Amino acid sequence: MKTLKSLGYFVGLPIVLIAAWWAATQGGGSFYVPDPDQLVTAFRTVWLGDGFTQDALPSIARLLVGLALSIVLGVGLGIAIGSIDWVRWLLSPLLEFLRAVPSTIMIPVLLLLIGINDAMKVTVIVLGCLWPILLNTIKGVASIDEVQSDTGRVYGLTGIDRMRYLVLPAASPQIFAGIRQSLAVGLVLMVVSEMFAATEGIGYAIINFQNRIDIPEMWSGIVLLGLLGVALSVLFQIVQGRVLGWYEGLKESAND
Amino acid sequence: MSVAQRELEKPVAVPPQRDSSRTPSAVAPYKPLLLGVAGSLGFLLIWQVFSAIGPVGSHYLPPPTVVFAEFVENLSDPDFWTSVGYTLRAWLIGLVVSSVAAIVVGVIIGSSTFLRRATHSTIEFLRPIPAVALIPLAALLYGPALSAELLIVVYACFWIVLVQVLYGVADVDKVATDTALTLQMNFWQRVRYLLFPTLLPFLMTGIRLAATVALILSVGVELIIGTPGLGQDVALAQINDDAPAMFALIVTSGVLGMLVNWLMGTIERKVLFWHASVRGGVKS
Numbered sequence: 001m002k003t004l005k006s007l008g009y010f011v012g013l014p015i016v017l018i019a020a021w022w023a024a025t026q027g028g029g030s031f032y033v034p035d036p037d038q039l040v041t042a043f044r045t046v047w048l049g050d051g052f053t054q055d056a057l058p059s060i061a062r063l064l065v066g067l068a069l070s071i072v073l074g075v076g077l078g079i080a081i082g083s084i085d086w087v088r089w090l091l092s093p094l095l096e097f098l099r100a101v102p103s104t105i106m107i108p109v110l111l112l113l114i115g116i117n118d119a120m121k122v123t124v125i126v127l128g129c130l131w132p133i134l135l136n137t138i139k140g141v142a143s144i145d146e147v148q149s150d151t152g153r154v155y156g157l158t159g160i161d162r163m164r165y166l167v168l169p170a171a172s173p174q175i176f177a178g179i180r181q182s183l184a185v186g187l188v189l190m191v192v193s194e195m196f197a198a199t200e201g202i203g204y205a206i207i208n209f210q211n212r213i214d215i216p217e218m219w220s221g222i223v224l225l226g227l228l229g230v231a232l233s234v235l236f237q238i239v240q241g242r243v244l245g246w247y248e249g250l251k252e253s254a255n256d
Numbered sequence: 257m258s259v260a261q262r263e264l265e266k267p268v269a270v271p272p273q274r275d276s277s278r279t280p281s282a283v284a285p286y287k288p289l290l291l292g293v294a295g296s297l298g299f300l301l302i303w304q305v306f307s308a309i310g311p312v313g314s315h316y317l318p319p320p321t322v323v324f325a326e327f328v329e330n331l332s333d334p335d336f337w338t339s340v341g342y343t344l345r346a347w348l349i350g351l352v353v354s355s356v357a358a359i360v361v362g363v364i365i366g367s368s369t370f371l372r373r374a375t376h377s378t379i380e381f382l383r384p385i386p387a388v389a390l391i392p393l394a395a396l397l398y399g400p401a402l403s404a405e406l407l408i409v410v411y412a413c414f415w416i417v418l419v420q421v422l423y424g425v426a427d428v429d430k431v432a433t434d435t436a437l438t439l440q441m442n443f444w445q446r447v448r449y450l451l452f453p454t455l456l457p458f459l460m461t462g463i464r465l466a467a468t469v470a471l472i473l474s475v476g477v478e479l480i481i482g483t484p485g486l487g488q489d490v491a492l493a494q495i496n497d498d499a500p501a502m503f504a505l506i507v508t509s510g511v512l513g514m515l516v517n518w519l520m521g522t523i524e525r526k527v528l529f530w531h532a533s534v535r536g537g538v539k540s
Contacts, residue, residue, distance in 0.1 A: 009373040017378065032396060089288035090295035097296075100513030101506060104476035105487060108494035109502050113316055181465075185472070187386045192476045195391060196491075203388075207480075210392035218396075222389045229384035 034216035039223065042216035047224055051205065056224065059201040062118060063190045066125025070182055074130050075175060078137025079167060088138060099135060103128030103189055107196050121193045121201075128189045129182035136178030140171030173247050176240050183232050191225060202228075318500045326504035336489075340508070343485035346402060346474040347467075347516075350409030354470075355417050355463055357410070362421025363451070372422070383419065387412035387473060391480055400482045409473050413466035420462030424455035457531055464520040471516055475509065486512075 018036065025035035034042070047056060081087050106127050114120040144167065152166040194203025206221035241248075300320045306312075307319040314322075330336040365371045387408045394404035428451060436450045478487025486509055493501040 006373075010377045013374050013378045014381070032393065086291055089291035090298075092288075092295075093292040094296050094299050096517075097510050097514060100517055101510040102472040102475045102513055104472050104479060105490055105506055105509045107479065108490050109499075109506065112494055112497075112499065112502070113312060184384070184386070184469075188388050188472065188476065191386055191388045191391075192480065195388070195480050206389070206392050210396060213396070215396075218392050222385075222393070225389035226381075226385035229386050230381055233380075233384040 032215060034219055038216040039219055042214075043220040043223060046205075046217050046220050055200050055202055055205045058118075059190055059194065059203070060228070062121050062201075063125060063186055066122045066190070067129060067182065067186050069122065069126050070129035070133055070186070071179060073126070074133030074178065074182075075137050078134045078175075079141050079163065079171075081134075082138040082141025082171075083167070088142060092138075095131070095135060095138075099131035103185065104192050107189075107193050111197050116197045116199065121190070121198070124193045125186050125189045128185045132181040132185065133175065133178040136174045137171055140174030141167055144170045173244060176244055180236060180240075183236055184229075187225070187229055187232065316499050318503060322500050323503040323507060326500045327507050330504055330508065336508075339484065339486050339489050340512070342402075342483070343471075343474050343478065343487070344512070346405040346409060346477075346483070346485065347470050349402075350406050350474070351413060351463070351467055351470050353406070354410045354413035354466065355459075358414050358417035358421055358462070359459065362418050363425060363447075363455075366422050366425025372426075379415070379418070379422075383415040388476060391477060394477070395481045400484070402483065404481050405474055405477045405483050405485075408477050409470045412469050412473055416466045416469060417459070417462040420458045420465075421455065424458030425451065427458065428454045457528055460524045460527060464524060467516050467520045468513070471509075471513060 021033075022036050025033060081091055103124070107124055110120045110123055110127075114123060148166065148170060152162060157166055190201075191203040191206075194201035195207045198204040202221060202225060206218055206225075209215075209218035209221060304319045304321065307314050307317045310317065365375055390408055390411060391404075394407045398404040398407070432450055432454075436446050441449065474485065475487040475490075477483055478485040479491050482488050482491070486505055490502055490505045493499075493505065
């Protein structure tokens with residue numbers, strides 16, 4: 001009974017909304033909004049065939065490569081910059097400035113410097129996603145609890161061991177906060193860079209449908225991006241739950 | 257970046273009883289500043305040299321001297337200020353509209369357990385949809401107009417602020433709620449003295465995050481749909497193969513971004529002056 005009730009809460013509003021959408025589009029409705037049947041058909045024909053390998057896969061691959069590079073670079077550089085005071089002081093005004101540049105504005109420049117190819121799009125994604133991860137890592141590493149780092153020193157933790165057992169765990173809540181911001185930014189940059197200049201990709205396909213006024217097909221692309229966003233966020237929560245489980249537990253017991 | 261961390265980073269905020277040999281308080285206070293200036297100048301120098309002898313060439317990567325000359329020249333150009341004005345207008349209207357809407361909706365949903373449970377799945381599904389996916393729709397509906405920009409900015413910022421408001425409403429202390437009820441506070445008193453102080457720190461975090469996103473998206477929409485503003489100027493400069501103009505506009509956007517960050521940080525500290533995170537007591 002209890003599970004039934006939570007299931008009801010889970011699907012209740014979505015069903016109501018879809019029903020309202022269906023009812024509203026039955027009598028012709030708006031030219032810009034397709035009815036659910038059209039949308040499902042368009043989604044099947046556009047994305048569950050050649051579209052998936054031609055447009056969706058390259059986009060997703062670029063996004064994942066960009067995110068992976070940002071995480072590796074951000075955490076690596078962040079630990080280096082965060083653990084040495086003078087390096088941090090040397091670079092922090094510069095990093096604050098670079099982070100403040102709205103990353104979408106870099107797209108035309110990179111187009112000019114690199115040209116229309118995968119490298120340009122991955123660079124755009126990295127240039128946007130790097131800053132939240134890098135700055136959060138620096139902050140996390142620089143604000144490690146003194147008692148913890150002293151204890152580490154007493155136990156003779158140095159080099160790799162110090163990274164593995166002290167620095168990374170202590171900074172990981174901050175690092176994950178940075179990665180979560182980066183996921184959203186990465187998706188935005190993937191789409192905008194493809195809309196601005198590309199020959200394939202989800203963003204390119206959507207803009208193409210818009211230019212041909214293929215309304216249901218355009219909406220199907222929007223739905224695909226939505227599903228991609230949801231999938232990324234679910235995946236992130238699973239990974240975060242695994243890696244940061246100890247931290248959540250610690251916070252809960254501290255609140256009791 | 258929370259206010260607490262920013263405050264703790266200041267050398268002054270370190271309590272005197274700590275071991276002073278390793279804490280920043282042992283260092284002369286001007287040292288971080290001096291090193292920061294040195295680092296920025298060093299970056300400009302490397303850029304200058306790289307532009308002269310690097311593989312890219314000074315046509316595509318103009319040296320900072322040229323870029324900053326262009327930047328200064330822009331400052332006396334009324335068209336430039338019109339573009340800045342357009343971008344900031346979309347940013348501000350989008351931010352205000354989405355925040356107000358998110359506060360109203362968030363407080364209504366947050367105060368009822370039924371509504372909170374019933375809307376949870378829908379919010380969690382709609383929130384991660386990237387707002388830029390709606391750019392083609394905005395282009396079809398409005399063309400290159402302010403409304404197109406606002407549709408995207410408001411959609412993105414609404415969810416960011418809404419989720420923070422929901423967290424804030426859920427965080428109201430049980431004992432405080434019971435106390436307020438015992439004191440027979442009416443609805444508006446409860447909003448003013450119970451809900452508002454709990455909600456405010458969460459709300460400010462949401463608005464600060466949304467402010468950054470709003471700027472990225474206004475520029476992005478200008479770039480693609482061609483709404484007037486900094487983004488469109490950069491796209492035009494790219495078509496005209498005018499690299500110095502592009503870089504000068506990017507420097508401008510960086511300055512704008514820093515102003516936005518500084519403004520939001522200042523507002524947050526002013527509004528939350530009573531809160532522990534600002535007074536430098538505990539970590540938020």
